[in-house]
Amino acid sequence: MNVLTSNFTEYLTDEELAKVAPMLERLKTLDDRTEKHDNFMSFVKHVWPQFIEGGHHRIYADKLQAVADGKLKRLIINMPPRHTKSEFASYLFHYKLNQLYR
DSSP, X not given: OOTTXXXXXXXXXXXXXXXXXXXXXXXXXXXXXXXXXXXXXXXXHHHOTTOOOOHXXXXXXXXXXXXXXXXXXXXXXXXXXXXXXHIIIIIIHHHHHHHHTO
């Protein structure tokens, strides 16, 4: 059971809750960070909040995720100009890999 979704905090006194609150917030931050590293598209949305996702972005992100996971060794992307090829592969993907394998 996830600590963040359980209602154990209702049994704590105010003093105990004040002590535990910063730790719970830190745990939530780490949990969110883990989720963003598991999925390339959620990582993109995290670092680029104005990003508007399209169907081609999901397909492209899934393929890049397969490369990051080692399931895909080679990838050729053929898309028209201005469809985030460079933004995804040249900038965001390298940053994500750097974060994963630091």
